Amino acid sequence: MLSRRLGPLWLGLGLLAALALPWLVYPPVALDIACWALFAVALDLLLGFTGLLSFGHAAFWGSSAYATGLVAIHTGLPFPLAVLAGAVVAMALAVPIGWLSVRRTGIYFAMVTLAFAQTIYFVVNQWGSVTGGENGLQGVPRELGGVDLSDPFVFYYWALPIVLLGIAAAWRIVRSPFGRVLVAIRDNPARVRALGYPVERYEVLAIVLSAGLAGLAGGLFAVGHGFASLQEVYWTTSGKVVIMTVLGGIGTLWGPILGAILLVLLEDQLATAGFDGINLVTGLVFVLVVLLFRRGILGTVRHLLLRRRDRRVPDPEPGVEPASAPAVEPAR
Amino acid sequence: MSPSPPAALQTFGLCKDFRGFRAVDGVDLTVAEGSVHALVGPNGAGKTTLFNLLTGFLRPTAGRIEVAGSDITGLPPDRVARRGVARSFQITSLFDQLSAREHVELALASGGGLGWRFWRSDRLLGRHRAGALDLLDRVGLAGVEAALAGTLPYGRKRALELAIALALDPRVLLLDEPTAGMGAEDVERTVELVRQVRGGRTVVLVEHNMSVVADLADRVTVLQAGTVLVEGPYAEVRQDPRVVEAYLGSATTGGATDAAR
Numbered sequence: 096m097l098s099r100r101l102g103p104l105w106l107g108l109g110l111l112a113a114l115a116l117p118w119l120v121y122p123p124v125a126l127d128i129a130c131w132a133l134f135a136v137a138l139d140l141l142l143g144f145t146g147l148l149s150f151g152h153a154a155f156w157g158s159s160a161y162a163t164g165l166v167a168i169h170t171g172l173p174f175p176l177a178v179l180a181g182a183v184v185a186m187a188l189a190v191p192i193g194w195l196s197v198r199r200t201g202i203y204f205a206m207v208t209l210a211f212a213q214t215i216y217f218v219v220n221q222w223g224s225v226t227g228g229e230n231g232l233q234g235v236p237r238e239l240g241g242v243d244l245s246d247p248f249v250f251y252y253w254a255l256p257i258v259l260l261g262i263a264a265a266w267r268i269v270r271s272p273f274g275r276v277l278v279a280i281r282d283n284p285a286r287v288r289a290l291g292y293p294v295e296r297y298e299v300l301a302i303v304l305s306a307g308l309a310g311l312a313g314g315l316f317a318v319g320h321g322f323a324s325l326q327e328v329y330w331t332t333s334g335k336v337v338i339m340t341v342l343g344g345i346g347t348l349w350g351p352i353l354g355a356i357l358l359v360l361l362e363d364q365l366a367t368a369g370f371d372g373i374n375l376v377t378g379l380v381f382v383l384v385v386l387l388f389r390r391g392i393l394g395t396v397r398h399l400l401l402r403r404r405d406r407r408v409p410d411p412e413p414g415v416e417p418a419s420a421p422a423v424e425p426a427r
Numbered sequence: 428m429s430p431s432p433p434a435a436l437q438t439f440g441l442c443k444d445f446r447g448f449r450a451v452d453g454v455d456l457t458v459a460e461g462s463v464h465a466l467v468g469p470n471g472a473g474k475t476t477l478f479n480l481l482t483g484f485l486r487p488t489a490g491r492i493e494v495a496g497s498d499i500t501g502l503p504p505d506r507v508a509r510r511g512v513a514r515s516f517q518i519t520s521l522f523d524q525l526s527a528r529e530h531v532e533l534a535l536a537s538g539g540g541l542g543w544r545f546w547r548s549d550r551l552l553g554r555h556r557a558g559a560l561d562l563l564d565r566v567g568l569a570g571v572e573a574a575l576a577g578t579l580p581y582g583r584k585r586a587l588e589l590a591i592a593l594a595l596d597p598r599v600l601l602l603d604e605p606t607a608g609m610g611a612e613d614v615e616r617t618v619e620l621v622r623q624v625r626g627g628r629t630v631v632l633v634e635h636n637m638s639v640v641a642d643l644a645d646r647v648t649v650l651q652a653g654t655v656l657v658e659g660p661y662a663e664v665r666q667d668p669r670v671v672e673a674y675l676g677s678a679t680t681g682g683a684t685d686a687a688r
């Protein structure tokens with residue numbers, strides 16, 4: 096396949112861009128881009144590769160942001176371990192959330208995940224003695240065996256390997272036997288079931304893995320900013336990561352990264368310009384993408400390339416195709 | 428009653444209601460071990476619904492289903508499949524983004540725990556490559572193993588359906604209109620294939636093409652409006668006056684008649 100042959104080239108360019116990023120943009124923005132990119136890749140694992148639209152991914156990003164912050168504050172562990180702890184908390188949370196939401200499909204799945212995320216938001220907000228309530232969790236340290244990480248520029252390079260590992264993990268997952276089953280579930284869950292695969296359990300594992308990666312991203316984000324705010328568990332965060340992923344193109348892994356870059360930069364530009372209708376603009380961008388190119392930026396490019404290739408494929412043998420397919424069977 | 432080995436597949440008073448409409452109505456079906464059993468009847472008779480009940484895709488409103496004597500009523504489809512009951516779908520039901528070979532590999536891998544390995548390369552599925560190519564060859568799909576399923580012509584999609592079901596190596600194979608929309612040559616190949624693979628297997632076949640039924644079936648059950656109209660060997664069933672009147676009329680004069688139309 097096209098993307099596989101060009102893989103090493105894109106990988107090299109991507110790495111170069113990741114390394115150059117803090118030179119090109121304000122270093123804290125570079126870190127935001129890296130975190131959101133991993134977050135969007137984590138969401139794509141579900142949306143693009145399993146066919147599940149989670150509208151509650153802030154639950155995983157946010158719970159890890161808080162858990163990471165709490166671990167870092169109370170134990171003084173090196174930040175990568177605190178982030179790992181946060182990711183584990185997110186994964187643990189994903190087990191019951193996943194288990195209860197995979198019984199629903201389509202828009203109902205999205206609504207159930209949103210409901211769970213709002214529950215988390217409620218708990219974090221109410222549990223002020225631990226989470227800081229409306230003030231957020233302040234004073235999250237950046238600890239790493241005495242290394243001075245106060246400069247965001249420096250911290251970016253310490254954080255980047257975690258992001259890259261997370262993205263590499265996603266890459267491995269979608270190209271594993273498990274990933275093959277996920278794609279099959281996305282295309283046709285009933286058929287996968289008929290083959291003897293317990294589809295719900297596969298979906299739960301996909302959600303747990305996605306939550307783990309979202310947790311890595313959210314934990315790093317909290318360490319990078321030095322605090323975890325209620326924003327992290329709010330539904331707008333769930334919405335934002337969906338927008339990034341769809342904007343870049345679902346089911347591509349590169350697309351969500353591109354989407355994260357564009358959206359974080361756009362928001363940064365608007366914020367610097369003192370514009371306070373950021374959500375409005377983000378929403379408009381989303382509407383435009385959905386209306387004009389449903390496949391997102393990379394998805395559209397890939398589709399055009401594939402279409403050119405398909406034209407060279409010889410026509411199928413004539414005479415075997417019936418005029419129309421018969422009636423419908425139950426979907427799941 | 429004399430004791431006999433359990434049937435490969437048996438239903439007892441099986442019913443399915445769709446919002447008050449009874450699509451399957453008290454069906455007692457007995458499919459003998461190792462037989463080919465055809466299920467015929469006009470469109471809307473409830474054949475596909477019966478298949479969906481047998482494979483766990485639908486929950487019966489009433490009644491019981493047994494496979495080789497053990498109760499499988501209410502089991503989810505994946506558990507039914509792992510009990511050795513595989514099906515093909517009437518509506519071709521494939522994965523658009525996977526190649527023909529990948530379909531069969533996925534089916535061959537479903538028995539082991541391979542599908543859980545998210546940390547390994549998907550090249551691991553290549554251990555089923557030889558088996559997959561062999562099956563594709565048997566259903567006449569040699570040479571198109573790399574084609575995405577979405578791009579295959581209809582007749583070949585049907586053949587791929589069959590290959591996937593066979594890949595599960597089931598004890599009971601349920602085929603929902605396996606030859607629908609196929610050209611004469613493909614129909615012949617499919618009949619030959621079913622005959623080949625039946626060794627030791629039990630096959631239940633929904634089929635409109637009466638010459639296929641005549642060729643393959645040991646017994647025939649005629650469904651109408653969700654109930655069993657007649658059941659017996661093909662030669663008897665085709666002459667049953669109720670069947671002739673209700674459904675098979677033209678087929679009794681011989682030839683491959685699509686009785687659904």
Ligand SMILES: Nc1ncnc2c1ncn2[C@@H]1O[C@H](COP(=O)(O)OP(=O)(O)O)[C@@H](O)[C@H]1O
Nearest residue numbers: 425445450468469470471472473474475476477
């Ligand atoms: N999921 C469903 N919901 C409601 N009605 C259904 C459903 N599936 C099938 N039916 C109805 O049940 C009857 C039997 O359908 P089906 O089993 O597909 O017939 P056949 O396969 O024999 O042509 C039809 O009247 C059909 O409309």
Ligand SMILES: [Mg+2]
Nearest residue numbers: 474475476517
């Ligand atoms: Mg049918």
